[in-house]
Amino acid sequence: MTASLNPRVLVEEYARAAFRDPLQFARPRQDRTCPICGFTGKFLAAGPRPEARCPNCASKERDRIMGLYLDREGIRMEGRTILHFSPERPFWRRWHRLPGYVSGDVKVNKYANTQVDITRIQYSDAHFDHVICHHVLEHVPDDALGMRECARVLKPGGRAFFSVPQDLDRAETWERPPAMSVAAFERVVGRDHKRLYGRDFGDKLAAAGLRPDTIAVSPEEAERHRLGYRGLDQIYVCTR
Ligand SMILES: [Zn+2]
Known part of the structure; x- marks a missing residue:
């Protein structure tokens, strides 16, 4: 699956992640693939859950x-x-x-x-x-x-x-x-x-x-x- 990028979601998700937990970008993260939107790359934290959200569609684990x-x-x-x-x-x-x-x-x-x-x-x-x-x-x-x-x-x-x-x-x-x-x-x-x-x-x-x-x-x-x-x-x- 090739990802189609959602620029608006990406901007919102990165802005939120940078505001709530800027140190996450310094922590080691792996590349993940989202089975919903096809994005491959680093995911973002959601509260205490590291790498919980896909930055391109905001999907959660479930x-x-x-x-x-x-x-x-x-x-x-x-x-x-x-x-x-x-x-x-x-x-x-x-x-x-x-x-x-x-x-x-x-x-x-x-x-x-x-x-x-x-x-x-x-x-x-x-x-x-x-x-x-x-x-x-x-x-x-x-x-x-x-x-x-x-x-x-x-x-x-x-x-x-x-x-x-x-x-x-x-x-x-x-x-x-x-x-x-x-x-x-x-x-x-x-x-x-x-x-x-x-x-x-x-x-x-x-x-x-x-x-x-x-x-x-x-x-x-x-x-x-x-x-x-x-x-x-x-x-x-x-x-x-
Ligand atoms: Zn996704």
């Missing part, structure tokens, strides 16, 4: 796992119907002009062209070839209903992609104990997060009528594309 999978499986979005919740910008830039692409969020914004409530999706059964839902369900009070709705609008043979903040040391998802205040709970799990998922996230998808699998990557791929910092984000690919 975006690149997703991009690698789409590439590897030969999944093309052209000519497909796609429901993409709270879209990640590297993908939005590639897909937002496709006629079948719906970018949904609780409110319409620059990157979301359609208001969609994940617990009451306004599309008919089996409408979408792909449903993409990263880091959304942790904000949804009735996440089981959200997962069932995603399953409902997914075509048989289509694929739905999910990821959530997950603590893989936990067998079970941690919900707020009744005695704990919302503020205290959110200090631990994150602002507006309703729960912290454990290893049972896949079971929850299965209970919603989906057949989940996680994306596996080789150590070489993880190195080449910089796919993780402290461990890999789990991305669940589901059929129904």
Whole structure:
């Protein structure tokens, strides 16, 4: 893949990186390749995560796992119907002009062209070839209903992609104990997060009528594309 350069993103990302962590340019960094935009070169830090962002499309580690999978499986979005919740910008830039692409969020914004409530999706059964839902369900009070709705609008043979903040040391998802205040709970799990998922996230998808699998990557791929910092984000690919 040859990279097409995004000058505006490059300028923004370098400016931000230079402002937030100028010393990163003095630290040793390897050349990485972004499976989304094709850029090869030095990546930029994101907070405590060194080499986390592609400077050319601003992809993060989990975006690149997703991009690698789409590439590897030969999944093309052209000519497909796609429901993409709270879209990640590297993908939005590639897909937002496709006629079948719906970018949904609780409110319409620059990157979301359609208001969609994940617990009451306004599309008919089996409408979408792909449903993409990263880091959304942790904000949804009735996440089981959200997962069932995603399953409902997914075509048989289509694929739905999910990821959530997950603590893989936990067998079970941690919900707020009744005695704990919302503020205290959110200090631990994150602002507006309703729960912290454990290893049972896949079971929850299965209970919603989906057949989940996680994306596996080789150590070489993880190195080449910089796919993780402290461990890999789990991305669940589901059929129904
Ligand atoms: Zn990129």
